Amino acid sequence: MNEIIESKTNEALGNDELLAHRTENPEIGGTMPNNSDNTEQEENNIEAPKVSLEKKGKAVIESSEQENAEAESNELENNEHLIAESESSCESENYLVNSEDVNLNESTETAPEKIKPLTNEEVTEHTSALWKYNPIPENEPEPFPEYLTAFKQYPKSTVIGARVRGKKHKHEGTNCDDWFETANFEDITFIAVSDGAGSKKFSRIGARASCKAAVGYLLSAFEELYAENSGLREDLKLGLSDGKCIEACRVLAEKVRSSVIKAYKAVEAAFYMRKTDSAYEKVLGRGLKINDFSGTLLIAVIIPTGEAKENLVISCQIGDGAIAVLDTKGGFENSLKLMGVPDGGDFSGETEFLTSPKTRTEEALKNRTKIAVTSADMLFVMTDGVADDYFPNETEMHRLYLDLLINGILGENEFSELTQEQMKLFKRIPDPLVYPWVNDKSVKIPVQYTKRITEALGLSLEEIFTDRTAAYLAGLEIKYDEELSQEEKLKIWLDNYVERGSFDDRTLVVVSI
Amino acid sequence: MSDFSRRLPVYLLLDCSGSMMGEPIEAVKQGIKALLSELRGDPQALETAYLSVITFDSSARQVTPLTELLQFKEPEISAGGATALGEALNVLMNCVETEVRKSTETQKGDWRPLVFILTDGSPTDTETFREAVAKVRNMKAANIIACAAGSNANTAYLKQITESVLMMNSLSAGDMAQFFAWVSGSVKTSSKSLDAKPGGNIELPPPPQGFVVVP
Known part of the structure; x- marks a missing residue:
């Protein structure tokens, strides 16, 4: 799918790394900072998710087994x-x-x-009873909703997204720091995701401001660009061997870079607006600083080129997390492309933020902007709360896709009848893991994991990705309430999959293109 | 895919020299028990922190290798002999080198180790100490907090190891208990603020009352 472009086009493009085919250089289009907020995200109250599990004939999990749960935790x-x-x-x-x-x-x-040594499973089984649920504090300024979900049916794409408060924040009764926004202009899709710095109490405010500003700016900038330049669509169709198309890519990439600057300006504005407000000072015990609004920023723009199933994807990533495009229909080889390099240092946990001046220089932004022409049918944008669980991202994103498949979030499991062969395979698949839901220990949510299946069946990731029978079979055991929407399922999964040492906020936006 | 999750390695370097005999060493044992009990109630610490104990008297040795909290068994320790703090630092460096995982292409490395040194005297192996200190300072791969216990402890030596030096007034059971409570608080805080930038100084909880931060 994605081919690396030759270096000469690279030069022509500025420093943008072209993951696909071509580009070059003129001018920046007009900028139109208009922070319209187009995405409708729902604020969800905490409700016990309704998931049920049927395992090889016997129904195992419904919801409350309150007494049992209590007895168990006493025992612990x-x-x-x-x-x-x-x-x-x-x-x-x-x-x-x-x-x-x-x-x-x-x-x-x-x-x-x-x-x-204990297995990670043995440890997480033990800790699952110890994680407490504490609500978001009400006495702090600007509490954020417990959950965010979004479902968007755009002309050429479907977006599902969810953001959940990490176990750490639930345990401590603190706010979630992640945010995401999505919007479209005609057939073009915009995604912005941000993870506020965990060490800063009010970083969530910066995260929200930057996402809204980036998406809002892109929306108006693209609208204006396409109005001014009616040939843009035709140019993109010409393909990357044509100078006009390269120029079009360059102009569009420029807009993406500008959106990062706009995002920063919005964070700055958010800071000045609150700087003299004593409510923040009271919580911090000192005056507010711009760094209190530190966060990462991941932007992805998907532009259909006009060729069937082909898209131009432009991304820009500041800080950790991941943006990836995946071709789920083709072979394993070359099916995955990361659209950003997380800033990780030698030590775990190091990251850059939008508020660090060195991340916003022209040079730095060019290096962080990736352009690909791709036939991939799926794009993921996520914060490190998810990306870290699929490390190294270069090889593990397939597993993320399979986990979404197995847990019923993507695709359909359509087996009307199992062949004898399939039945045999089905019996070898381990039961899903069932842990109590951190928000309400009486609710037990079964979650299946690709790695448990590959381990049990002795399959490689490539094998289970290529022939998805085992994944579909495993998916038979995860059943949701009929009326649950896809984004709701995504939310439940994000809220409940367990990885040892993973208790950060989790945000995942999945775009089917 | 690696099946390892990132660990927060915690090393306790405990002085078991002759001057610790009696009540102080008993208080240390109690302290370790209390530390474990405290950390085992904390899910974040349980999922991330690993504990190791290195003791030193006339020589130094790792009495418990880096171990999962749920599997940690309190080591048998007793007091007697000199204060081979220099050798203890060498043992520490060796352990960090062999036990702490570094980041690779396919695996995220462990978090920066947290090291607590507790001593009631001055190093008796001064030559070894001087050489070890130079290496420890170079290593930069760990956050080291040293605690001088009682009036005979020499903070000047500890200051050579790390900027973070605490002083507690006595070797009493009460002070010792406070020290270990503070250690567990620090481990909990660290396992919570793991997304803070490594390399920078970690923010530990304020030291217990009666403890002085040596400037």
Whole structure:
């Protein structure tokens, strides 16, 4: 699908990295800062999601088993206690250090004490009962909604997006820092996603301001551009071997870069508006600074070229998270392209923010702007809360797609009847993992994981991506209420999939193109 | 795909020299117990923090390798001998080198280790200490917090290891308990602020009452 463009066109383009075919150089079109807010995002109250699970005949999960859950958590508390207080009680430690018992029983003192490490699953099973749910504080300025979801049917694309408050923020009763916006101008789709810096209490305000401004600007800028330049659509059709098309790409990329600057200006404006407001000072115990609004910014623009199933994708990424295009219909090889390089340093967790001056220089923005002409049918934009769980992104994005498929968020599982072969395979698929929902421990949500299936069946990611039978079969076990919308399913999945050490806010926008 | 998740390695370097004999060493043991109990109630710490204990007297050794909190067993420790803090630093560097995972193409590395040093005296292996300090400062791969316990502890030596030096007045069980409570608070905070920029100084909770931050 995506081919890397030759270096000479690269030069012509400025420093934009062309992931596909061509470009070059003239002028910037007009700018029209008009922060219209086009996306309708819904604010959702916390409701227990309705998911049910049928496993090989027997219905396993519905919703509340309140008593059980309570009993369980009591048990856990007791265990905690025992571990802390007494060394000798095997019973209490049993499921935590069981391998040790085995060692001791079998080979007495002579064998060196070798503790079998716990699996991540064993640890998350234990911690799932310890995560608390605390609501968003009401006494702080500008509380953000618990959830954001969006569903957009645009002329040439379908967007589903969801954002959930991370377990860390739920545990501590603090706000979610992520935001996202989506909009369209005719057949062109705009996505903006931002993750406010976790170390800053009010970073959410910067995250929201930057997304709204970026998308708002793009909307008006593209509208104006297309009104002024009626040949633009035709130019894009010419293909990247034509100078006019390259020029068109350049002009469009310029707009994307400008949207980043507009986003920053909006963050600045948001800061000045609140600077003298004592409500913020009261929470921080000091005056507000522009860095309090630090956040990442990921922008993706999808422009149909006019050729069937072909799109021009322009992206710009500041900070961590990921933008990826995936061709789900073609082969595994070359089906994935990352449209941004997260700024990760040598140490885990390092990232750049929109508020750092060095990320906004012309040079830096050109390096961060990626252009691709692609036949991919799917685009993902996500914050690091999701991207980190699919690391390294260069090879793991297929797994994200499969996880969405298996958990019923994308695509349909249409098996009217299983062949004997399929039935055999089905039986080898492990049950979904079921953990209590952090918001309400009496609700248990089954989630299936591609990696559990590949492990159990001895398949590689490529194999399960290429022949999706196993994925579809696994999907049979995840059932939602009939009336649940796709974005609602996405929300539930984001809120409930469990990875050890992953408790950040999660935002994922999926565009089918 | 790697099945590892990123860990927050926590190293405790504990002085077990002769002067710690009696109540102080018992208080240290209690402190470790309390630390574990506290951290085991915290899901973030459980999912990220790993604990190791290095003790030093006339020599130094790692008594517990970097271990999952749920599997951590309190080490048997006793007091006696000199204060080989220099050797302890060498053991620490060796452990960090071999135990802490670095970022690779396919795997995100561990978080920067958190190191707590507790001592009630001055290093007796001064030559080794001097060489080790130079290397530790060069390493920069860890956040080190040193705590001088009681009036005989020499903060000037600790200042050579790290900027973050605390002083507690006595070796009493009460002070020791406060120290370990503060350590667990720090581990919890660190496991929460993991998205803060590494390299920069981590923000630890304010030291307990009666403890002085050595300027």
